[in-house]
Amino acid sequence: MKHLSNASRLEVDAASEGQRVDNFLLRVCKGVPRSHIYRILRTGEVRVNSRRVDATYRLQPGDRVRIPPVRLAERAHRKVPPAAQPPVVFEDAALLVVDKPAGAAVHGGSGLSYGVIEQLRAARPELKFLELAHRLDRETSGLLIVAKKRSALTALHAALREGEIRKRYLVLVKGAWRDEKRHVSLPLRKYVTRAGERRVSVDREGRASDTIFKRERSYRDYTLLSAELLTGRTHQIRVQLAHLGFPIAGDDKYGDFKLNRVLAQQGLKRMFLHAAELEFKHPLSGFAVKLDSPLPSELAGFLCLLEEKPA
Numbered sequence: 001m002k003h004l005s006n007a008s009r010l011e012v013d014a015a016s017e018g019q020r021v022d023n024f025l026l027r028v029c030k031g032v033p034r035s036h037i038y039r040i041l042r043t044g045e046v047r048v049n050s051r052r053v054d055a056t057y058r059l060q061p062g063d064r065v066r067i068p069p070v071r072l073a074e075r076a077h078r079k080v081p082p083a084a085q086p087p088v089v090f091e092d093a094a095l096l097v098v099d100k101p102a103g104a105a106v107h108g109g110s111g112l113s114y115g116v117i118e119q120l121r122a123a124r125p126e127l128k129f130l131e132l133a134h135r136l137d138r139e140t141s142g143l144l145i146v147a148k149k150r151s152a153l154t155a156l157h158a159a160l161r162e163g164e165i166r167k168r169y170l171v172l173v174k175g176a177w178r179d180e181k182r183h184v185s186l187p188l189r190k191y192v193t194r195a196g197e198r199r200v201s202v203d204r205e206g207r208a209s210d211t212i213f214k215r216e217r218s219y220r221d222y223t224l225l226s227a228e229l230l231t232g233r234t235h236q237i238r239v240q241l242a243h244l245g246f247p248i249a250g251d252d253k254y255g256d257f258k259l260n261r262v263l264a265q266q267g268l269k270r271m272f273l274h275a276a277e278l279e280f281k282h283p284l285s286g287f288a289v290k291l292d293s294p295l296p297s298e299l300a301g302f303l304c305l306l307e308e309k310p311a
Contacts, residue, residue: 012063015129018150021048022055025067032070040068081114083123089143089291094152094284096120096130099293102141102270106132120146134160137235139252142169142275142293147283155283160232166279169227170216170295171237172272172303173246174256177215177223184240185210188233199253200235202243209233211240219306222249226276237273248273249302268302 016024025037025046044052045068048059059065086104090097098116100106105115121130133145133156147153159165189206192198210230217224223246227237235254241247242254250260250271263269279290295303 007069008067010065010067012059012061012065013128014061015150016059017061018058018154020055021046021053021057021059021065024059024065029067029070036070040070081108081118081122084119085123086116086144089293090289094147094149094282096146096148097278097291098144098146100136100141100144100275102139102296105138106135106144116144117146133157134165134232136275137238137271137273139250139271140169140273140275141270141296141299143278143291144275145278149284152283156280159280159283163230164280166277167229167232167275168277168279169229169237170272170274170276170299171225171227171241172249172299173223173225173241174221174249174259175223175246176218177213177225177246179213180215182213183210184213184244186240186243188236188239190234198234200233200239202239207231207233209236209240211237220309222306224303238271263302266302266305268298270298272299272302274299 010028012024022037022041025032025041026034029037038055040046041053041055046053047066048057048063050066086098086100088096089099098120100116107115107117117130117132121127124130127148129148129150131147131150131153133147133153136142136144145156147156156165186202186209187204187206188200188209189203190198190200208231212228212230214226214228215223216226229236238248238251238254242251247255247259248271249255250263250268251273252260252271255271274295275293276295277290277292279288281287282289294300
């Protein structure tokens with residue numbers, strides 16, 4: 001442990017506008033236990049503009065935050081992420097939307113030193129604020145929204161909660177999907193395997209998940225579907241389809257593992273799930289934003305192979 005013997009005073013900038021003071025402290029005092037952060041707030045050792053505040057106080061530009069001496073845990077050396085940026089689909093002063101490749105995690109953790117967000121921060125050091133507005137599975141490619149302003153992030157999170165952001169995916173499943181359009185509603189529950197891996201299953205005690213699936217094209221052994229998310233549960237599309245008996249081609253968690261080995265030999269070495277469309281109101285201007293991402297070449301190429309074997 002190392003001890004920061006002197007109190008520090010920080011002035012809040014526009015990037016932290018609207019952030020709760022407890023979350024601000026957790027960010028700037030990395031290594032300090034969460035319990036200690038709440039203790040120094042509760043005892044009044046943290047002051048904003050020389051006044052006591054509670055944990056829910058929202059900061060404003062120009063606020064001066066006094067942080068008392070704290071003890072920081074020594075952090076192990078972390079690998080510096082390389083500066084990299086996926087293809088940019090949209091960018092303005094508030095938002096950055098990128099086309100994430102399959103195989104790239106959106107953030108570090110669970111054994112990964114860094115992800116897309118850490119690489120973006122390294123590539124764009126001039127931006128003081130960059131935060132993920134939502135997430136994509138590591139194996140999923142496609143459109144990913146990153147906020148460049150806290151006000152935009154807050155508005156996007158509210159829009160996601162209210163179902164005001166339309167997200168449409170393209171997914172290839174094993175089997176003949178008969179319905180032209182089907183609304184699937186299933187309760188999903190997270191759990192951890194004995195090996196420590198996080199998974200999701202259909203469970204009547206789980207949280208509601210809703211997806212509208214549409215049949216886009218039928219092949220001899222597969223069906224190409226579009227999936228519009230009405231809720232945003234972890235692994236939602238993957239678990240729903242597997243539960244219904246239509247595993248996603250190449251899904252290494254919930255799919256048909258024997259089939260996946262055959263698909264890899266045929267050239268499909270990833271999961272066929274792509275975040276193809278986003279439609280939402282701009283969080284600051286209110287203007288309509290509609291973005292799309294074409295299928296990556298490896299997925300489009302596999303569909304070309306299937307074209308040779310029509311249903």
